[in-house]
Amino acid sequence: MKSYYLLLIILQAGSCLGALQTEFNSVESKIEKNLSVIIPALNYRAHHAAIPKKMVEVADLPNKIIKAGTNKNRLTGAQTLNDALKKIKSTTLFVPNQTAIALSAEQLKSYPYYVYPYLIIAEKIKGFHDTKFTLKQVEEMVLLIKESGYADTHKSNFIHTLDDRVALIDTELQGFVKNEIGVASALRTFLRFNNHEEDAYQYLESLPECNS
Numbered sequence: 596m597k598s599y600y601l602l603l604i605i606l607q608a609g610s611c612l613g614a615l616q617t618e619f620n621s622v623e624s625k626i627e628k629n630l631s632v633i634i635p636a637l638n639y640r641a642h643h644a645a646i647p648k649k650m651v652e653v654a655d656l657p658n659k660i661i662k663a664g665t666n667k668n669r670l671t672g673a674q675t676l677n678d679a680l681k682k683i684k685s686t687t688l689f690v691p692n693q694t695a696i697a698l699s700a701e702q703l704k705s706y707p708y709y710v711y712p713y714l715i716i717a718e719k720i721k722g723f724h725d726t727k728f729t730l731k732q733v734e735e736m737v738l739l740i741k742e743s744g745y746a747d748t749h750k751s752n753f754i755h756t757l758d759d760r761v762a763l764i765d766t767e768l769q770g771f772v773k774n775e776i777g778v779a780s781a782l783r784t785f786l787r788f789n790n791h792e793e794d795a796y797q798y799l800e801s802l803p804e805c806n807s
Contacts, residue, residue, distance in 0.1 A: 622656065622659070622694070622696075622716055623696055625653070625655040625656055626656075626661070626696055626714060626716070627702075628655065629653045629655055629656075630702060630705075632651075632653060633651055633653060633661055633714070634706045634709050635706075636651040637649070637650075637651055637661070637662070637663045637709075637711070637714075638663075638706070638708060638709050641663060641711075649662060649663065650662045650717075652719070656716075657719075658718065658719050659716050659717065659718065659719055660716075660717050660718075660719050661714055661715070661716055661717075662714070662715040662717065663711035663713075663714065663715070664695060664711055664712075664713035664714065664715045665710075665711055665712065665713070666712075666713065667695045667713060667715075668767055668768040668769075669693065669695070669715050669766045669767050669768075670693060670694070670695055670715075670766075671768055672766035672767055672768045672770065672771065673690045673693060673766040675743055675745075675766075675768075675771065676690045676739070676743055676745060676763055676766060677690055678743075679739055679742040679743035679745075680739065682742060683735060683738040683739060683742055685735045685738075685739065686731075686735075687729075687731055687732045687735055687759070687760050687761060688732065688735050688736065688739060688760065688761050688762075688763060689760055689761075689762055689763070690762070690763050690766060691717055691718040691719075691720050691762050691764060692717070692718045693715055693716060693717035693718065693766075694715075694716050695713045695714070695715055695716070696713065696714045696716060697712060697713055698711075698712055698713065698714065717764075720754045720756060720762045720764065721754075721756065721757070722754040722755045722756040722757060722762065723754065723755050724750050724751060724753065724754065724755070725750065725790055726755035726790065727790040727791055727792045727795070728761070728789055728790065728791045728792065728795050729759075729792055729795055730792060730794045730795040730798060732761055732795070733791060733795040733798055733799060734798070736748075736761075736785060737782065737799070737802070740778055740781050740782060740785070741778055743771065744771045744772045744773055744777065744778060744781075745763070745770065745771055745781065746770055746771060746772045746777055746778075746780065746781035746784070747765045747767075747770030748781050748782075748784045748785035748788070748789070749784060749788045749789075750788055750789045750790070751765075752764055752765040752770075753789070778804065779804035779805075779807050782799070782802060782804045782805055783804070783805050785799070786799040786800065786805050
């Protein structure tokens, strides 16, 4: 009986991995199909500071957003956050799924002006930036910042979803700090540049880091 259940678990795991590989292959093929639209659009956004959002969307991938990447550090940052979220047992914060596709030399040959070797494909999250953080969400954010050193805590980097969770959408490694001064700065930014419910605001204000 134990062997039967073990085999069943192995088969289910294999099925999940197969489904993920199939989805990745499908995304990759649709990206390649749309490169002539994606790369010029990303390049234009990268060189125009007045455009706040440096990503594009294509009709073939309605639930994805596409960003330019000089490397895969967004994925490393996302893993750092996911590890920390698991450690603090968060129930209200999450990191959207994302993957990286490396552009081949052959693909880049057609776009000599384009200098980003990766495309970062991220899950598109629907929600709002201005929703107030609840006390529970704030408590978890404080733990997350202290655990991971996450410092990109301006409200533009958070999306409040319709199921009362908060997506952390900027995961570049440049947005992490490694010392207490950086953590304190991240907490003060989180206090001042986000909207909070009254009890959540009072909790943040009471933190020593927010009064330093």
